[in-house]
Each structure stands twice: as structure tokens, then as C-alpha cells.
Amino acid sequence: MELKKIGELITSNRILLGPGPSNYDPRVMKAMTSPLISHLDPEIYPILDETVELLKYLFKTKNEVTLPMSGTGTAGGETAFTNVIEQGDKAIVCLNGFFSERNIEMIERCGGEVIRIDAEWGKPIDIEEIERTLKANPDTKILSMTHGETSTGVLTPLEEVGKFCSQTSTLFVVDAVPTLGGMDVDVDGWNIDICYSGTQKCLSAPPAMAPITFSQKAIDVIKNRKTKIQTLYLDAIELMRHWGKERKYHHTLPIIMIYALREALRIIYEEGLEERFKRHEEVSQLLKTHLTDMGFKLFAQEGYRLPMLTAVELPEGLSEREIITKLLKEYNIEIGGGFGKLAGKLLRVGLMGYSCSKQNVYYLISALKEIMS
């Protein structure tokens, strides 16, 4: 490559209706242009505090250890697991898609021993099987569930499992990467011990950070570890010494991304959680109605469908790659295809945060009709 030929950055102005990232409000971009200050500047501390308070509002939690980790969603999952799992710890993992499968990989890298609870991709997890497995393994350190499976569009209810875990010593660990900010994620009400997400889906900030929250029960487990957490970068307690009252340097924070997140959270607060969830529900319903009217079959089981991510099966004779490419090239719309073992078989449409609008649904449906006509 000739370096001198690397020109000014030019990117298309996509309508982001894939599985994430979503578009963000111009206010978020404006916040990013605020002058950079240091992670140790006295001015940064109120900004950190405000970001944490807004995150607590969004997570519906009073948890003291609530912060955005300096990495994307995957770093959030790894932070959850690596802070609590030690060599030989038992972990029950509920599996019904690509992202829950990946949790196994992360837990095993921490030395955890995984007990699988499988559901068919497209179906929610059987709650009774969870309770049975947990009863049979009372020494289980964590139970990991994926609230919304981005790979299939399936929503798994959490409340009952949380209630069950709360009566045991097991920590309830929840992946809320696609759901947080788009539907109810009631951390305290549902007895979730560790909940993590990403900034680039229903929060509508750029990808860069992973909001996470730890209950006191989780913190107690971390404080009673026999061995040190195997990473310094993802050590939540050490990092809280910077985000919390101590103001002790841990690592250089991604300040501009914190500016963006704070503004995205302000926008969420202004809209109000219930209004925001209702918007996601209604706009998603509009999309689902139009897609089924066009003959597409919704992939996720009825009653367990995510509002922010709709997966439909491709009828015979239609090419996933062709539809996705045409939408991108001719309409500037991004949607996703099948992921993992569903590659080539699905279309996945995200309606997340700022991207979740009737305008986008109508444009997408019109574009799809033109392409398929």
C-alpha cells in the first residue's frame, strides 16, 4: 500500500438497522467535540459521577459498583466472568444462540467448569430446567443468561430465574448487550448480580464502552476470592478506585467516549424509560407486521421476541447476501444476516435507540419491496 495515497476519511451515511451499532443522535456527536481533558483533571470527576448516576437510572439499580468499562460489549462479558470465576468454579450457562455460546469460551478461559443448559436457537430457555440444574448443583458460582440473543432475536425472561438465584449463593449474571436502553432491565427488581451491556446498541452511543453493574453479593464474592483476578485492565474493584471516591489512577480513560455516553444517557433520561421502551415496542411491532405481511416468517418463538432485534427466515430462492448487499449499496441501509450456524438463512433487523423510528421502518420495507419485486 502506498501510504501517501491514504486520503481523507470518507464514510457513507448509513442507516444502521443491523444488530448494532445503531445511529446516534447528533447531540452525541456534538458532545464528542467538547475539548479533551485529562482523566485526572478535577473537571472530569463530576462528569464521571453523572455518567454513573445516569447508568444506575438505566440499570434500575442502587449498586455502588456501576460503571462503563473501557472496552466494547465483549469486554463487558469478560469483565463479568473474570472478576468472579476462579479455577474450578462451576458455571451454569444457558445457551440459545451465538453470544451465549461465546460466554462458555470466556468462562473456560477463566478456569470455570461449565454446565450447559441448551435450548434450540430461536427458542427461550426452559425455566424449569434451570431450577432443576441449579438445585442439583448448589455449589454453582454463577448462572449466566443472555437476556436478548442478538443472533436469533429471542428474548429470555429473567425475573423468575433471578428470584431463584437470590435464594442461593449463586450469582445471577446477565448479558443485556442488546436490551439495555430498549426494554426493561430491572437489575435490583430482578435480583441480577452482574449485568453488562454495550454502548452501541439501544444506548445509541458509539461502540467503545461496556456499562456494567455488580450487586453487593457479587462484590462480596470478589472480595473473598482466593486468587487475584487474572487481568488488571478488567479488574472492576481496582477500576472503581478511579471511578469512585478514591480518585486513584487505574488506566487512562477513553474520555471522548465517556462524553458521548453521558450525552446518550441524558437523551435517554429526557425521553424517559417507559416512553423509550414503548417506542421500541411499537416501532418493532410495525416492522414485524410489515415483514409478516410480506410473507417472512419470524424466527423467534411467539411471546419471546425481542423488540430491538427482529430475525426473519429467508424464503427459498432468496439470497441473504444479495438482499443485504443491495440494501447497503442501493439504499444505504445496513441490516444483518444469519450469524454462526444460521449464516445465510436469516435477515436480522435492528431497531435500536436513535435508529428505532417509524421513518426507518417505512424506508426499509419500501426498499425490501423494490428489491424483491
Add this chain to the structure above:
Amino acid sequence: MELKKIGELITSNRILLGPGPSNYDPRVMKAMTSPLISHLDPEIYPILDETVELLKYLFKTKNEVTLPMSGTGTAGGETAFTNVIEQGDKAIVCLNGFFSERNIEMIERCGGEVIRIDAEWGKPIDIEEIERTLKANPDTKILSMTHGETSTGVLTPLEEVGKFCSQTSTLFVVDAVPTLGGMDVDVDGWNIDICYSGTQKCLSAPPAMAPITFSQKAIDVIKNRKTKIQTLYLDAIELMRHWGKERKYHHTLPIIMIYALREALRIIYEEGLEERFKRHEEVSQLLKTHLTDMGFKLFAQEGYRLPMLTAVELPEGLSEREIITKLLKEYNIEIGGGFGKLAGKLLRVGLMGYSCSKQNVYYLISALKEIMS
């Protein structure tokens, strides 16, 4: 905190002359406002490739595995260590400041056994002691050195140690967090096996990413590991499957920060490495001359002083906190104080990337004179 009182983000327009972050060129901000596209959009791949090519130019390397990790400088260090260190591996760590001390923490969390080579803070490491220690421990997996110690302003030459390591099976791991982009870091020429940095110092992009490069010798070590790397997020080989030709999803990349980094690297290429290094050297010399004229004593030993970070001892009767606070509040200038065991005893002035200008030196010196008069 009343959430409704959290207002629009307003930050001071600081002149960043601390130990990092530095200010960035307005062109970098402009790049950040380019529309967000997805980490899987076909348009992103040339952008990733260009960023990697520009990083190779900066690192002076042909290493195939060269990329910015999705975390700040500390994540870079952790990526270096966690990818190669397994339980019980020997690591020689050269120590002469806060950041090299921290490397021990990270290596031990990976299960490594550390052999320390200490130098007094403010002094470089004794090269002969390194050679002796390495000869006495031929089974050493890595030798870790900090090119520039941000906590003391000391520069440790690397070339001779690199030559020595290249004749052994030991990997030469270098922290170039403050030095990359501000002085010569010749990865291939100096036989460095793993070299990591951060975006927010002499590269003058926002803090968010950690450029890193691995030699073939390092990759061979990683590929011959007995156990899996303990983190998925920092697994360089897995991540290269996204950054490299395979285009396989690993995690959602921090796209906007990649836009910023690419533009910062373009600016470096346009200036030219030798011109850029010369500017850092000259502007730093101007600062050092003025500070010593004012009666300050340079902390780092002569002949081993970093251009981009100058530490001076505080004369009796002057308060570190007072000077730093006045500079910040009355002049909008950030500089750093002593770090770790040097807290309260030093002023640390960074002249990094875009912040490294004669204009900034003259303003700082004038401000210091006013404060001390």
C-alpha cells in the same frame, strides 16, 4: 444527585502539557464526526487496512500482526503479557519507575514468575546487568523494558538489549507508550518482539486504543502455548482474524476511535518521522533550557532524558499541588506532578505530538514565572 440537573457537557479548553493525554489536531476531531459505519460494513475494511499500514510505518516494522487493541495503554501492556505468559513462565522485568513496576502486577496475574532488575528512579537500567541476568536464566520467556518512563522522564536505550535477546529464545517486550510517535521506536531494527503504545500521547489521538505489534518469533511462541490465553478480548491472534484477511467477527470495534487514530497517523506520515522526532527534540530542549535557567533541576540522569516528558525536582518551599492547581485554574494549562513514591516532589511536563510546540513552551514558562514571582 438530581438527574434532571445534569446539563449539557461543558469542558475547559485545556492546553494539555501533562504526561498524557495530549491535545489533538482539529483534523482528528473532524474525522471523528464522519458517519458511523459498522465494524462489519465492507467500507470499514480498507479503513482498518490503512490504519494498520500507517501503524507499521510508525513502528518501523513489517510484522503482520500489528493493530490497535480496543483499550487504552494499560490494555496494551496486558495484551503483550497475557498473550505470551503462561503459568510458571519466567519474566525478567527492568524497573525504574511506576509504570515498569506495574508490569510486574500484570505479569504475575498471568501466572508469570518475575526476576527484577532494579535501577534507581531517575536512572536508566544497567545494560550489563540485563545481559548477566539473561545469561543466568536462559529459560526466560520474556524480558520487559519500559522505553520511556512517564513517571520519571527517563529514557532507556533498547538497541543493545534487543540484539542480545535476539540471540536467545527470550522475547523482548517493550512499553513504548509515551515514546511512539515522538522519537525513534525501531521495532524491526532493534529486534523488539512485542511493542505496545497508547493513542493519547505522541500520536495525539484521543485515549481509547493501544497500538501493538508482534514479531514472528512472538507469534510462534503464542501458537505453541500449552494453555489458552486467559482472555478472549485481548487475544491478539483471534482479533487479527477480524483485522486481517479473514474478516471474522471478534468484537465490536470502537469505530469512531479508529477514525481518529487513522487521521492522527496520516498527520504523522505527512510530517514525516524524522521531522517529527526533530521537532520533539528541539521543543523539548527549549523547555529544558528555560526550566534549568529558572533554577529547576532535571530529574532524569543526563544522556537519558526523554524528549516528550520532562521531570524537574521541586526546590524547597514550593508546593507541587499549588503550582499545578494555579496553572490549571488560572492559565488552563495541565501539567503533571510526582507519581507513586515521587508524589509531591516533581513537576512533569509533557510535550507530546500536537501539544509539542514552541508556543506552548513559551506560554508555560511565562505562566510559571508569574506564579513563582
